[in-house]
Amino acid sequence: MKQIQNFGDQRQTWFCVYCGGPTETRDHIPSKVLLDEPYPTNLPIVPACQKCNAAFSLDEEYLACLLDCVLTGSVDADEYKRPKINRILNAKPALVSKLFQARQDAAVNTSFNVEMDRVRNVVLKLARGHAAFELNEPQLDEPSNISFVPFPEMCLDVKVRFEAPPRSAISPEVGSRAMYRLVLDEPGSSTWNIAQTGRYRYLASVGSAIVIRIVMSEYLACEVAWDYI
Numbered sequence: 001m002k003q004i005q006n007f008g009d010q011r012q013t014w015f016c017v018y019c020g021g022p023t024e025t026r027d028h029i030p031s032k033v034l035l036d037e038p039y040p041t042n043l044p045i046v047p048a049c050q051k052c053n054a055a056f057s058l059d060e061e062y063l064a065c066l067l068d069c070v071l072t073g074s075v076d077a078d079e080y081k082r083p084k085i086n087r088i089l090n091a092k093p094a095l096v097s098k099l100f101q102a103r104q105d106a107a108v109n110t111s112f113n114v115e116m117d118r119v120r121n122v123v124l125k126l127a128r129g130h131a132a133f134e135l136n137e138p139q140l141d142e143p144s145n146i147s148f149v150p151f152p153e154m155c156l157d158v159k160v161r162f163e164a165p166p167r168s169a170i171s172p173e174v175g176s177r178a179m180y181r182l183v184l185d186e187p188g189s190s191t192w193n194i195a196q197t198g199r200y201r202y203l204a205s206v207g208s209a210i211v212i213r214i215v216m217s218e219y220l221a222c223e224v225a226w227d228y229i
Ligand SMILES: [Zn+2]
Pocket: 016, 017, 018, 019, 020, 021, 022, 048, 049, 050, 051, 052, 053
């Protein structure tokens, strides 16, 4: 990924961007379990505390495996698309069992009962990381909106609106990476950042709200927003 230095207020990144706790470690955004090897160089890194760093990993693993199972419609090892998911599920029979029990076979297609709290936990964590890294505006409060929906369940006009960057009424913080991307991007170019083609892309914008959009595996479309008070 194109790496841009942050010239924003450094006091914004002197704490865990997930809980405001001490900076004890660093966390990749997006998490590597959501990407394939070889990993992109220059992945964004944000400060985190040990507790948060460890707390999300099981839910991230669950979401990564769930996405692959949904996309293949299977929990059979031979059918996973991603070698990494194969490795994880081979090592974790309890997770395979959980996904197997969640699978709902119907006449037309297969679906999965999703543990929504776990997916929400990951989506919010990722959005907090992007807000801190791209906008230099860490968001510790609960968001005013958080949603995630598979593209196939999204009607066309909603998808078009989702893909278009929100209109910004105000500019990103001076010195933030988002501001530099605005300056560096060709006029009219997309403001989506591609972490890994086909696997993970995201958009971070400021306007009447801070809005983070994420697309995982070109399947799960997520949006998290924090309104300005
Ligand atoms: Zn923390």
